[in-house]
Amino acid sequence: DAGVTQSPTHLIKTRGQQVTLRCSPKSGHDTVSWYQQALGQGPQFIFQYYEEEERQRGNFPDRFSGHQFPNYSSELNVNALLLGDSALYLCASSLGGEAFFGQGTRLTVV
Amino acid sequence: AQSVTQLDSHVSVSEGTPVLLRCNYSSSYSPSLFWYVQHPNKGLQLLLKYTSAATLVKGINGFEAEFKKSETSFHLTKPSAHMSDAAEYFCVVSDPTLFSGNTGKLIFGQGTTLQVKP
Numbered sequence: 179d180a181g182v183t184q185s186p187t188h189l190i191k192t193r194g195q196q197v198t199l200r201c202s203p204k205s206g207h208d209t210v211s212w213y214q215q216a217l218g219q220g221p222q223f224i225f226q227y228y229e230e231e232e233r234q235r236g237n238f239p240d241r242f243s244g245h246q247f248p249n250y251s252s253e254l255n256v257n258a259l260l261l262g263d264s265a266l267y268l269c270a271s272s273l274g275g276e277a278f279f280g281q282g283t284r285l286t287v288v
Numbered sequence: 289a290q291s292v293t294q295l296d297s298h299v300s301v302s303e304g305t306p307v308l309l310r311c312n313y314s315s316s317y318s319p320s321l322f323w324y325v326q327h328p329n330k331g332l333q334l335l336l337k338y339t340s341a342a343t344l345v346k347g348i349n350g351f352e353a354e355f356k357k358s359e360t361s362f363h364l365t366k367p368s369a370h371m372s373d374a375a376e377y378f379c380v381v382s383d384p385t386l387f388s389g390n391t392g393k394l395i396f397g398q399g400t401t402l403q404v405k406p
Contacts, residue, residue, distance in 0.1 A: 182331070211393065211394075213394075218399075221396045222396070223393040234393050236393065270332075270394075278334075279333075282331060
């Protein structure tokens with residue numbers, strides 16, 4: 179079992195650009211959640227997807243959007259990037275219990 | 289609303305001595321509580337979880353935590369620190385979801401950096 183995989187591992191974007199991050203959940207997991215972890219902080223919940231629908235959302239602007247595909251994989255999209263969006267973005271998958279985290283995507287906005 | 293407060297941002301211990309990482313929580317519900325560890329450039333790993341069963345929870349790598357409702361605390365302990373324990377530790381409370389059978393959003397504390405000196 180490959181666990182939760184995220185891609186890319188690192189990327190650099192310019193202010194105002196758009197970015198898409200990808201997540202493949204652990205085998206059989208139907209729920210995917212996304213978190214933002216700024217440097218020196220704990221992860222903050224962005225949103226959760228289940229059955230291709232956004233189920234819960236944290237306190238993030240509409241610039242942050244997502245999608246879940248029929249195979250349960252997920253994308254996180256961020257539009258109009260700001261310097262403050264620089265962070266580690268973590269994906270977690272679950273199936274009625276423990277959440278398993280990927281290693282994250284390090285996004286740097288310059 | 290649910291929240292967690294980690295009382296120490298940085299803890300330093302010598303190898304072989306006990307570890308204590310402190311966490312207080314606030315919850316309107318009977319909470320589910322977790323401790324996660326994050327090593328540099330690695331993902332978050334679950335150490336242990338409390339879900340209203342035994343109040344003393346044993347986890348991986350010799351860690352354990354005690355749920356104390358009267359003190360709203362969930363402190364993490366280990367009898368003897370190893371060099372490999374040096375990492376960032378997060379106390380986490382789960383926001384209960386309306387949708388049964390799924391893990392709701394996790395609310396993380398600010399983290400405690402554990403330094404282990406030889």
